[in-house]
Amino acid sequence: MNKNILLCGVGGQGIVLTSKLTASCAMAKGLDVMSAETIGMAQKGGSVFSFLRLGEGIHSPMFGQKQADILIAFEPAEAVRMLPYLKDGGCAVVNMHPIKPVTASLKGSDYNGDEMIKYIAENVFETYFVDGDAMCRELGSPRVLNMVMLGQALRTGYLPFTVDDAVEAMKKTVKPQFAKLNEVALRYSAG
Amino acid sequence: MHKEFLMGNAAIARGAIAAGLRVICGYPGTPSTEVLETTAKNNDGSIYVEWSVNEKAAMELGAGAAYCGARTMVTMKQVGLNVASDPLMSLEYIGVKGGMVIMVADDPGPISSQTEQDTRHFAAFSKLPCFDPSSVQEAYDMIQEAFEYSEKYGTPVFFRPTTRVCHGYASIEVKDKEDFAVCQPEGFVRDPSKWVIFPRLSYNAHMHIEKRNAELSDVFSGYSRNIVTPAQNKDCRKGIASHGISYTYVQEALEGKDAPAVFKVSTPFPFPEMAAVKFLTGLDEVLCIEELDPVIERELTYVCGKYHLPVRIYGKLTGHVKTAGENTCDSVAANIADFMGWEKPETAEPENVPELPVRPPVLCAGCPHRASFYAVKMAMKGKKSVFCGDIGCYTLGNAMPLDMVDTCLCMGAGVNITQGIGKIEPDTNCFAFVGDSTFFASAITGAVNAVYNQADMTLVILDNSTTAMTGHQPHPGTGMTMMGQVVDKVNIEAVLRGIGLKTVETVNPLELDKAIDTVKRVSAEKGVKAIIFKSPCAVLIKPEKPVTIDPDKCIQCRKCINSLGCPGIIIEDGKVAIDHALCTGCKLCTQVCPVNAIGGECNE
Numbered sequence: 011m012n013k014n015i016l017l018c019g020v021g022g023q024g025i026v027l028t029s030k031l032t033a034s035c036a037m038a039k040g041l042d043v044m045s046a047e048t049i050g051m052a053q054k055g056g057s058v059f060s061f062l063r064l065g066e067g068i069h070s071p072m073f074g075q076k077q078a079d080i081l082i083a084f085e086p087a088e089a090v091r092m093l094p095y096l097k098d099g100g101c102a103v104v105n106m107h108p109i110k111p112v113t114a115s116l117k118g119s120d121y122n123g124d125e126m127i128k129y130i131a132e133n134v135f136e137t138y139f140v141d142g143d144a145m146c147r148e149l150g151s152p153r154v155l156n157m158v159m160l161g162q163a164l165r166t167g168y169l170p171f172t173v174d175d176a177v178e179a180m181k182k183t184v185k186p187q188f189a190k191l192n193e194v195a196l197r198y199s200a201g
Numbered sequence: 202m203h204k205e206f207l208m209g210n211a212a213i214a215r216g217a218i219a220a221g222l223r224v225i226c227g228y229p230g231t232p233s234t235e236v237l238e239t240t241a242k243n244n245d246g247s248i249y250v251e252w253s254v255n256e257k258a259a260m261e262l263g264a265g266a267a268y269c270g271a272r273t274m275v276t277m278k279q280v281g282l283n284v285a286s287d288p289l290m291s292l293e294y295i296g297v298k299g300g301m302v303i304m305v306a307d308d309p310g311p312i313s314s315q316t317e318q319d320t321r322h323f324a325a326f327s328k329l330p331c332f333d334p335s336s337v338q339e340a341y342d343m344i345q346e347a348f349e350y351s352e353k354y355g356t357p358v359f360f361r362p363t364t365r366v367c368h369g370y371a372s373i374e375v376k377d378k379e380d381f382a383v384c385q386p387e388g389f390v391r392d393p394s395k396w397v398i399f400p401r402l403s404y405n406a407h408m409h410i411e412k413r414n415a416e417l418s419d420v421f422s423g424y425s426r427n428i429v430t431p432a433q434n435k436d437c438r439k440g441i442a443s444h445g446i447s448y449t450y451v452q453e454a455l456e457g458k459d460a461p462a463v464f465k466v467s468t469p470f471p472f473p474e475m476a477a478v479k480f481l482t483g484l485d486e487v488l489c490i491e492e493l494d495p496v497i498e499r500e501l502t503y504v505c506g507k508y509h510l511p512v513r514i515y516g517k518l519t520g521h522v523k524t525a526g527e528n529t530c531d532s533v534a535a536n537i538a539d540f541m542g543w544e545k546p547e548t549a550e551p552e553n554v555p556e557l558p559v560r561p562p563v564l565c566a567g568c569p570h571r572a573s574f575y576a577v578k579m580a581m582k583g584k585k586s587v588f589c590g591d592i593g594c595y596t597l598g599n600a601m602p603l604d605m606v607d608t609c610l611c612m613g614a615g616v617n618i619t620q621g622i623g624k625i626e627p628d629t630n631c632f633a634f635v636g637d638s639t640f641f642a643s644a645i646t647g648a649v650n651a652v653y654n655q656a657d658m659t660l661v662i663l664d665n666s667t668t669a670m671t672g673h674q675p676h677p678g679t680g681m682t683m684m685g686q687v688v689d690k691v692n693i694e695a696v697l698r699g700i701g702l703k704t705v706e707t708v709n710p711l712e713l714d715k716a717i718d719t720v721k722r723v724s725a726e727k728g729v730k731a732i733i734f735k736s737p738c739a740v741l742i743k744p745e746k747p748v749t750i751d752p753d754k755c756i757q758c759r760k761c762i763n764s765l766g767c768p769g770i771i772i773e774d775g776k777v778a779i780d781h782a783l784c785t786g787c788k789l790c791t792q793v794c795p796v797n798a799i800g801g802e803c804n805e
Contacts, residue, residue: 046369070449072529093551
């Protein structure tokens with residue numbers, strides 16, 4: 011069962027770690043994994059994406075447009091940017107909290123994500139909007155956004171593993187002192 | 202064997218370790234950096250790991266170790282190879298005893314480089330064999346073979362991945378430790394007729410190299426990674442030639458289709474000529490899908506002429522594939538559909554998409570470079586000046602509103618570009634900005650040149666005590682090495698004084714008034730003088746408490762935003778606000794605010 015997963019957002023949101031986690035969950039299930047992502051300049055507030063491919067007979071770590079089964083977007087405008095890669099009938103999990111680029115303050119622009127959310131709602135077959143900010147507040151840390159997003163993606167049923175698999179993989183990936191908080195966030199979000 | 206999920210660069214490092222690597226050295230550069238870093242992390246103590254001062258130093262160190270019989274790898278990005286080309290061109294004539302792999306990462310796009318140069322050309326120019334992996338697994342396997350070929354033929358070899366292989370990840374089969382090769386270097390055996398380059402030796406070496414490369418072309422025609430796959434339908438008289446990551450895009454595009462013949466070229470030099478003849482024979486048309494330059498396309502065109510093969514070769518030279526930038530799964534699928542006469546693959550054509558915010562890379566919140574640029578900008582307000590930049594995070598000083606980079610060319614170039622501008626426009630205040638790592642890598646010679654030739658300029662060293670752009674590698678000024686030693690720091694001020702600069706002042710750029718005064722005073726002097734703006738990279742230090750804005754004092758003039766462009770200062774509900782997650786409390790904005798509305802604890 012092959013899956014194409016696309017994660018996107020803004021540098022610093024924990025997208026790369028989420029991608030690694032998803033990869034190790036898949037590997038634990040015996041699936042082959044390939045991925046490709048932006049590295050480097052992205053840490054400075056740039057757009058970040060990670061292509062992730064699970065399954066057999068995959069050649070390239072990237073895939074073309076209209077090939078993602080699921081889009082996990084940590085930011086609404088970044089979701090729209092990467093929408094061309096989502097399959098017709100694919101599923102999008104989108105954090106509604108916008109991140110303003112520094113250029114927005116300079117130009118006095120009032121980008122607030124609303125237009126993006128409206129566009130996604132009108133153009134994507136199956137969308138799950140996430141109030142990532144509120145969930146992080148409830149959990150007591152802005153640093154668990156990646157766990158919240160992964161948990162929400164697990165709810166959709168599009169990922170070929172369970173929240174227990176994800177917790178297992180997370181414990182092997184993050185520093186021990188963060189494992190407890192991350193587990194709480196994952197389980198809370200995955201429901 | 203067991204499976205691991207590895208980045209391409211990590212796979213290259215792990216493959217080299219499995220091949221008995223003893224020495225690795227290089228200079229950081231995206232997308233090559235993680236090869237050396239992964240080696241350092243996996244070093245059991247048997248490998249000497251070094252971040253060299255620049256690529257030339259690394260190449261020479263690598264040569265010395267390989268003369269002794271050690272398996273050696275030198276790592277760099279493609280533009281770094283330009284710096285290392287002097288020793289390399291001669292080294293090919295001398296040859297090596299231990300396997301020596303020169304790992305040069307190319308960057309189609311370019312994604313994070315100045316040029317789209319193609320190291321496959323450099324291989325032909327320098328006459329070194331070249332290996333071009335197309336996947337993470339292949340990179341792991343091929344680097345081990347590269348060491349074997351290098352040692353067998355006594356020549357350094359290129360290993361040339363591109364960004365998507367370097368930074369791609371895959372679950373791959375890796376060797377267990379008991380299967381690793383072991384390299385026991387014989388040591389340096391004195392033989393001036395072998396190790397000392399002279400015209401006579403070079404003539405003989407050149408004869409030998411050409412003969413060997415002709416032989417290698419045949420050997421590579423039988424190399425298992427140069428693959429000719431016949432067409433699925435034997436009546437099909439079309440073929441596709443490709444390499445590297447593009448080959449995997451070709452595979453994706455041909456999945457489930459009536460595929461034409463395919464030629465995968467893993468050794469672009471020496472070109473596997475007989476394999477090419479086998480591929481071309483019986484075909485009418487061939488499409489070459491390559492990134493960077495049309496290397497395979499030219500070779501196949503040449504082979505067709507040489508062997509009188511009536512095959513039309515298409516690619517970049519014939520306008521069938523775009524000549525610059527990266528290939529993608531979509532672009533390759535479209536190229537192949539055109540060539541095969543297939544229906545174009547469906548692409549997304551989104552309509553009425555709202556305008557997306559652009560997210561250009563910017564200097565981080567709290568970055569001391571912002572303060573340095575702003576100080577010079579303020580000091581030079583209203584004066585005719587030129588600001589020559591250099592390679593590093595501080596190239597981002599070009600962005601609005603700072604707008605403080607007038608030129609940027611290559612590592613260390615700013616110093617002498619400034620000198621050149623000053624010679625033509627002597628009434629200009631000339632500034633060259635260079636980071637600490639770049640200063641050590643290639644600006645010291647420039648400074649000597651400027652002093653000796655009586656330049657009139659201010660050299661501004663942006664010393665943040667790290668190589669920030671490539672992910673914080675240590676350098677001579679940091680007092681740390683990749684072997685974990687704490688060593689004496691090379692002192693930039695002492696270096697500059699040693700060169701002969703009379704005025705060298707060190708100042709913290711975040712003390713804004715003092716910094717501006719220093720620039721005014723120092724730049725007014727004659728000759729070459731230097732200011733060292735010393736303040737650590739904001740990413741490496743524990744941030745101070747974020748500043749706060751006093752809503753009663755703030756007049757919404759937005760001077761903080763419009764003069765600094767710090768990502769930590771945002772507009773919230775139409776008002777200036779501080780993003781507490783980003784603000785590091787550097788207090789530069791506090792000093793810029795005309796009404797003292799921004800402060801830290803002092804404001805509370």
